[in-house]
Structures are given as structure tokens and as C-alpha cells.
Amino acid sequence: MDLNYSAEDEAFRAQVREFLAANLPPDLRHKVRHHLRLGKEDYVRWHKIAAAQGWAAPGWPVEYGGTGWNAVQRHIWDEECALAGAPQILPFGVNMVAPVIMAFGSAGQKAHYLPRILNCDDWWCQGYSEPGAGSDLASLTTTAVRDETGEHYIVNGQKTWTTLAQHADMIFCLVRTDPAARKQDGISFLLIDMKSPGITVRPITMLDEEHEVNEVFFDNVRVPVANLVGRENEGWTYAKFLLGHERTGIAGVGRSKRELGFLKALAAKQCVSDGTLLDDPLFAARVAQVEIELMALEVTVLRTIAREDKGPGPEASLLKIKGTEVQQLLTELMLDAAGPAALPFDADYLEGRHEHAAGGDAASDHAPLAAYYFNYRKTSIYGGSNEIQKNIIARMILGL
Amino acid sequence: MDFELKEEQRQLADALRRWIERDYTFETRRKIVHSPSGTSTQAWNTMVELGLTALPVPEAQGGFGGSAVDMFVVMQELGRGLVVEPYFPTVLGARILQLAGGQEELLQRVAAGQAKLACAFGEAQSRHDLSDIATKMTGPADAPAVSGVKTGVEGGGQADCFIVSARGHGGQRDRDGIALLLVEEDTTGLVIRDGRTIDGRRTAGVTFDHAPATLLAGPGDAWPLLEAAADYGAALLCAESVGVMDALFAATLDYVKTRKQFGVPIGSFQALQHRMADMFIHLEQARSMAMLAAVKVDSADAEERRRVVSAAKARVGEAGRFVGQQAVQLHGGMGVTDELPAAHWFKRLTAIGVTLGDVDYHVRRFAGLEGFRVAG
Numbered sequence: 160m161d162l163n164y165s166a167e168d169e170a171f172r173a174q175v176r177e178f179l180a181a182n183l184p185p186d187l188r189h190k191v192r193h194h195l196r197l198g199k200e201d202y203v204r205w206h207k208i209a210a211a212q213g214w215a216a217p218g219w220p221v222e223y224g225g226t227g228w229n230a231v232q233r234h235i236w237d238e239e240c241a242l243a244g245a246p247q248i249l250p251f252g253v254n255m256v257a258p259v260i261m262a263f264g265s266a267g268q269k270a271h272y273l274p275r276i277l278n279c280d281d282w283w284c285q286g287y288s289e290p291g292a293g294s295d296l297a298s299l300t301t302t303a304v305r306d307e308t309g310e311h312y313i314v315n316g317q318k319t320w321t322t323l324a325q326h327a328d329m330i331f332c333l334v335r336t337d338p339a340a341r342k343q344d345g346i347s348f349l350l351i352d353m354k355s356p357g358i359t360v361r362p363i364t365m366l367d368e369e370h371e372v373n374e375v376f377f378d379n380v381r382v383p384v385a386n387l388v389g390r391e392n393e394g395w396t397y398a399k400f401l402l403g404h405e406r407t408g409i410a411g412v413g414r415s416k417r418e419l420g421f422l423k424a425l426a427a428k429q430c431v432s433d434g435t436l437l438d439d440p441l442f443a444a445r446v447a448q449v450e451i452e453l454m455a456l457e458v459t460v461l462r463t464i465a466r467e468d469k470g471p472g473p474e475a476s477l478l479k480i481k482g483t484e485v486q487q488l489l490t491e492l493m494l495d496a497a498g499p500a501a502l503p504f505d506a507d508y509l510e511g512r513h514e515h516a517a518g519g520d521a522a523s524d525h526a527p528l529a530a531y532y533f534n535y536r537k538t539s540i541y542g543g544s545n546e547i548q549k550n551i552i553a554r555m556i557l558g559l
Numbered sequence: 560m561d562f563e564l565k566e567e568q569r570q571l572a573d574a575l576r577r578w579i580e581r582d583y584t585f586e587t588r589r590k591i592v593h594s595p596s597g598t599s600t601q602a603w604n605t606m607v608e609l610g611l612t613a614l615p616v617p618e619a620q621g622g623f624g625g626s627a628v629d630m631f632v633v634m635q636e637l638g639r640g641l642v643v644e645p646y647f648p649t650v651l652g653a654r655i656l657q658l659a660g661g662q663e664e665l666l667q668r669v670a671a672g673q674a675k676l677a678c679a680f681g682e683a684q685s686r687h688d689l690s691d692i693a694t695k696m697t698g699p700a701d702a703p704a705v706s707g708v709k710t711g712v713e714g715g716g717q718a719d720c721f722i723v724s725a726r727g728h729g730g731q732r733d734r735d736g737i738a739l740l741l742v743e744e745d746t747t748g749l750v751i752r753d754g755r756t757i758d759g760r761r762t763a764g765v766t767f768d769h770a771p772a773t774l775l776a777g778p779g780d781a782w783p784l785l786e787a788a789a790d791y792g793a794a795l796l797c798a799e800s801v802g803v804m805d806a807l808f809a810a811t812l813d814y815v816k817t818r819k820q821f822g823v824p825i826g827s828f829q830a831l832q833h834r835m836a837d838m839f840i841h842l843e844q845a846r847s848m849a850m851l852a853a854v855k856v857d858s859a860d861a862e863e864r865r866r867v868v869s870a871a872k873a874r875v876g877e878a879g880r881f882v883g884q885q886a887v888q889l890h891g892g893m894g895v896t897d898e899l900p901a902a903h904w905f906k907r908l909t910a911i912g913v914t915l916g917d918v919d920y921h922v923r924r925f926a927g928l929e930g931f932r933v934a935g
Contacts, residue, residue, distance in 0.1 A: 161560060423931075455845070455848045455870075461560060549836035553833070
């Protein structure tokens with residue numbers, strides 16, 4: 160047993176740090192570290208910087224423009240990016256639709272989409288969830304019926320919780336192509352141009368008043384049959400393949416480490432009766448317990464990575480549950496540390512239009528924290544709720 | 560990075576598990592626990608034959624110079640089998656002897672299985688604070704003696720030698736004034752009251768009255784040794800806990816799959832499935848921390864050692880309590896009887912939880928470390 164990074168790993172980490180120090184724009188870093196909101200241009204800018212270095216898609220095979228890094232290197236890259244305060248490279252293109260296109264797409268689809276995903280020329284969103292099909296994904300009812308010429312599907316229905324669809328050029332959708340079949344058997348995987356006539360995007364405003372997700376309506380949308388990935392009615396297989404592709408990054412260890420540092424800095428600035436909040440035994444104990452949980456999670460992630468060839472499998476459910484619990488606890492402690500100073504809500508400040516939040520200079524660190532706390536309530540619900548993840552552990556790992 | 564055990568470690572684990580399954584069954588263990596001595600010479604001799612006593616002792620003293628990771632493997636298996644022989648206090652004592660230097664002959668006897676050790680660190684008032692010592696060291700350094708009352712001395716009734724913490728000078732919690740001494744079991748001035756603990760182990764109260772002793776480490780030197788040894792012990796208890804939890808979890812999983820209520824296995828109820836998933840998560844997080852502690856407890860960086868060991872003991876302790884309590888709950892009425900092995904794994908987890916620092920103690924220690932206050 161040896162839980163240390165090798166000298167090569169450490170050299171790689173130094174290389175990544177050097178790249179981030181030289182190339183991560185300070186304004187982006189500031190936004191991320193201070194929980195301000197990122198716009199489309201922020202995400203695209205960072206994605207293109209990483210792409211120019213050849214590092215935008217670390218998990219892809221080299222032949223498609225991936226890095227050829229092993230799982231430990233990919234983990235180090237994720238961790239260092241998060242610690243530095245880099246915007247996330249959004250998963251919808253790089254980590255979700257691309258692996259499906261690589262594994263099941265046509266030569267034409269690969270040649271067209273993959274380079275564009277790599278370079279963030281298209282913004283992708285995911286059309287899985289529907290109002291009646293959340294965790295029970297296979298209940299989806301959006302239909303795709305071939306027209307009389309057989310060259311187009313006509314798509315009708317509604318998707319929901321579609322993250323950042325307002326920016327999207329493309330959406331990958333699960334659609335029902337055989338209503339008569341068993342519910343998992345009649346589903347297909349379609350790539351749809353968001354500019355197609357008949358698509359309407361309606362914002363959903365979340366607890367923190369952010370426009371992060373949307374409803375997407377399809378009203379007789381014509382989609383070329385060439386945009387079908389793989390075979391008709393086999394989309395469920397591809398969706399499951401994608402879920403199996405979920406990486407250990409789901410735990411968000413790097414980001415939580417950054418937030419733990421932020422939390423401690425914040426608590427060390429709060430004066431309580433005799434000392435700072437970080438000296439307060441009750442608060443310090445709560446922080447210590449999250450830090451310990453995060454240490455344990457990191458080792459659990461590394462144990463998973465060490466079995467690289469086997470992939471995370473159902474153990475990813477454990478990482479999702481624990482990762483989101485730690486994230487939520489951290490946002491909760493930040494809220495508690497800021498106290499009433501977290502309550503002012505200033506959308507202009509959150510979106511970078513003011514340098515300081517309403518309420519003045521000193522509040523600028525704190526004002527986003529209530530919003531951040533509210534925003535993070537989503538994490539135990541999305542991506543398969545934590546209850547669904549427990550069902551998966553019970554069924555797949557424990558055999559119950 | 561490598562989380563796999565080496566081939567020899569796997570073989571050792573297999574050998575131990577075979578021995579326990581064959582000769583240290585639950586019924587055999589029960590007879591041992593309820594025998595007058597509460598331990599088994601036969602079991603001890605087998606453990607010696609399997610090389611367990613030699614494992615942690617340096618090669619120069621006839622041991623195998625095993626690492627904390629080797630010990631992790633052993634402790635896991637002893638935990639699974641709920642072995643009650645006084646192995647842990649002997650290993651902890653040997654650790655102190657090693658850290659203090661000298662005592663080669665005694666270490667040789669330990670390696671050969673001829674000497675059992677007991678660590679007399681606790682006192683009635685000290686709870687988890689090993690620096691809280693009223694027992695006195697008296698006499699000159701070349702012929703010291705010990706006077707005082709030690710409590711909760713595991714294996715004290717079976718020990719050939721005691722390692723005793725005593726106060727050379729200073730106030731009751733003054734770390735600088737602490738000394739570590741060796742006291743032979745057959746010397747004058749010793750009264751040993753042997754008894755049993757709730758988890759089937761042997762414990763003793765020991766009164767030292769001007770008992771002649773040998774100085775292992777004097778005031779100024781002893782505390783760092785005592786603290787390092789206690790951390791080593793805590794790391795070993797984490798490993799043992801994981802073994803206990805593994806066994807308890809497997810038994811509980813088996814139970815909920817077979818026990819029927821309302822015409823179906825109780826494991827088909829979602830409320831119970833989620834409870835099992837929560838136990839699984841606790842167990843895996845605890846396993847991660849126990850591994851980390853085994854790897855880092857030998858670290859030359861004392862601050863890093865304290866950080867990791869306290870984190871591990873706290874996290875494993877939390878898991879032990881959750882897994883233990885839920886296992887009993889899921890076993891229903893059977894779970895609260897003394898008949899089931901599950902009850903005994905639960906009792907062992909509980910005992911480990913309050914040995915060498917409980918969850919609160921270690922969370923407080925973790926939060927008190929210098930590094931905790933350094934904001935990222």
C-alpha cells in the first residue's frame with residue numbers, strides 16, 4: 160500500500176500549476192473564488208484556453224484530441240483547476256455527448272462534431288429530464304416520428320431542467336421512437352440543432368434567482384435522420400453507457416478543498432465574543448468534521464482511481480452522495496459563518512456589473528453566500544437524486 | 560499510488576482467517592471469554608506460531624520489522640474474529656520499547672511470544688487525556704520506583720511487564736514532567752485486580768506501591784514517545800474497527816436478505832435498503848481513513864501524523880457507532896440478545912470507540928492543530 164503520489168505525478172502537478180498560473184485569467188479566477196456568476200463568454204473563454212493547450216478533453220483518446228493522461232493525471236488536472244478557481248469545463252459536450260458519439264456515432268458525426276466539441280465551437284445541452292420523467296428517466300414521452308419521406312424525425316414534447324440551454328447551439332435528446340415497446344426499448348438518441356424551428360426555451364428561475372435551467376419545448380421540430388446516433392430504439396443502451404462513463408470527478412474534491420479554504424478564511428475574519436469564529440469550539444468542530452469527511456472522500460476517490468481499468472461503476476454512487484453532502488455542508492457553514500451579512504441580494508454584483516455588493520465593501524465576500532447555499536441544494540437532487548443513488552448501491556453493490 | 564496489499568500480506572490475512580474460522584469460532588471464543596482466565600494459551604501460541612508477535616518487532620530483536628500496513632492487515636482479521644487475546648497491549652507496549660530504545664532482550668521475548676506487555680496509561684480521572692497523570696515516579700533515575708493507581712489496563716492480569724506512565728515532576732497535566740517506566744509483573748509493590756470488559760476482553764486495575772521500575776524515558780523525553788505510541792495504537796484500532804465493521808456489515812446484509820416479514824425479505828424494503836447503503840458508505844469512508852492512518856502513522860512529520868490519526872479515529876469512530884447501532888436495529892429483537900455474533904461486534908466497536916480517544920476528543924485535537932487554522 161502506498162498512498163503517495165509518484166515523483167512523475169508531482170512533476171505533472173507542477174506543470175499543470177505552471178500552466179494555470181500563466182493562463183487562467185485573473186478576472187475568471189476572481190469570479191469563481193468569490194462565488195460570482197459566470198456567463199457564457201466566461202465558460203467559452205476558459206474552454207478555448209484549455210483547448211489551445213490541448214487539455215480541454217483529458218479523458219478522450221489521443222486520436223480525437225485527448226491528452227492520453229492516465230486517471231491519476233486527470234484527477235490532478237481536475238483538482239488543480241478547481242483549486243486555482245478555473246471555471247468548470249462544462250460536461251455536456253466533452254464528457255457526455257462526445258463519448259456516445261465516439262462509441263456509437265457515424266463517421267460523419269465524429270468528423271463533424273468532435274472537433275467542434277473539443278474547441279467549444281458548439282454549446283451543448285442535455286435533453287434527458289422531462290416533467291414526468293425525473294429520476295424515472297425511462298418514462299420519457301417526447302416523441303420522434305419519421306415523416307413520410309423517411310428523411311426526418313418530427314419531434315414533439317418537452318424537456319426540463321435543461322442546464323444553460325439558453326446558450327446552447329445543440330441539444331442531445333432521448334426521444335421515444337417506439338411507443339409500443341417496453342419503456343426502455345423504444346428510446347432513441349438524437350442530436351438536435353437548437354435553431355430548428357419549433358423549439359422554444361423558457362427559463363426556470365431557481366431558489367437563488369439565477370437563470371441556470373430551462374424548459375425546452377419541441378413543437379413539430381424537424382430533425383434529419385442523419386442526426387440519429389447509433390441505431391433507432393437503442394438509445395437507452397447509449398444513455399446507460401454514458402452513466403457508466405461518469406467519472407470520479409463527480410465527487411468534486413478539488414472544489415470542496417478550495418471552498419474549505421474559503422470557509423476557514425471567512426470564519427477567521429468573523430469576531431465572536433473572545434476570538435474569531437474559527438476559535439469557537441462548536442463551529443471549529445463542525446468545520447473539522449467536514450474537513451475529515453473530505454479527507455476520507457479524497458482517499459475513497461483515489462482508491463477508485465487506482466482501479467482505473469475497472470472504472471468507477473456503481474461505486475460512483477457513493478462518490479456522488481458523499482461529494483454532494485460535503486459540498487452542501489460547506490455552503491451551509493459558509494452561510495452560518497457570514498451570518499446576516501450573507502442576506503443582502505444583489506444580482507448586479509453577482510453578475511459582475513458592480514465591483515461591490517450593495518451594503519458596501521466589507522460585504523462583498525459575503526453577499527453571494529446565501530445564494531450559493533440555496534443554489535447547492537440542487538446537488539443532492541440532480542444527476543440521479545441521492546435517494547436514487549442509494550437504491551443503486553442497494554441493488555448493484557449489496558444485491559438487495 | 561497503490562491501495563493493494565502485497566502478496567505476503569494477503570497470505571498472512573488468509574492464514575489468520577483460516578485459523579479463526581477453524582479454531583477460533585464464535586462458540587470457542589465464548590468459552591474462552593467465560594473461562595476463569597478469560598484468555599487462551601492455545602490461541603496465543605497459535606498467534607505466536609503465525610508470527611504475529613514477531614511481526615511488529617525489529618529484525619535486530621528477532622522480529623520481522625513489519626510496517627503499520629502489515630499490522631493493519633493483522634488487526635483487521637483479529638477484528639473480524641473478535642480475538643480477545645492480549646495482543647494489542649503487547650504490540651502497543653513493544654512500540655513504546657522501540658521508540659524509547661534499549662530493552663532489546665525484552666523485545667526479543669515479545670517477538671518469541673514469551674512476554675506479554677500491558678500499558679498502564681489511564682487513571683480514574685484522565686479519561687482520554689494521557690497527560691493527565693497523578694501516579695508518581697520516585698527515587699533516583701538509576702533506581703526509580705512507581706506509586707499510584709492505574710485503571711483500565713488491558714491485559715494487565717496476563718502481562719509479564721507493565722509500561723507505566725508516571726509523573727516525575729510538574730502539575731497533573733504537565734507534559735514535560737511525564738516519565739515512562741517498565742515494571743515487572745513479579746516485582747514487589749504491585750496489586751493487580753483482573754476483570755472483564757463488556758466486549759469480552761481482560762482489563763485490570765493496578766496499584767503500584769513503591770514498585771521498583773526501569774526508566775524507559777524520563778521527563779522531557781517521554782511525552783512525545785507516549786503520544787506517538789498512542790497514535791500508532793489508535794491507527795491499529797482503526798484497522799481493527801474496519802475488520803469488525805466488515806464482518807458485522809456482511810452478517811447484517813445476509814440477515815436482511817433472508818429474514819422474512821410480511822411474506823418478503825426485509826431487505827426488499829426501501830427504508831432498510833437506504834439504511835444498508837448508508838452503512839456501506841460509512842464503512843468505505845472509514846476504510847479509506849484507516850488505510851490513510853496506517854500509511855501515515857509512521858510519518859516523521861509529527862503534525863501530519865496527529866492530523867491523520869485524529870481524523871481517522873474520529874471518522875472511524877463515527878462509522879463504528881452508526882454501523883453498530885444500525886446493525887442491531889436491523890437485526891430486530893435478535894440484535895439485542897447476547898446470542899448473536901452481531902451483538903459482540905457491536906460491543907467491540909463500542910469499546911474501541913472509547914479507547915485512545917473518542918470522536919469528540921479527536922475532532923477537538925484535529926481542530927486544535929496549527930495547520931487547521933491555516934486557511935487555504
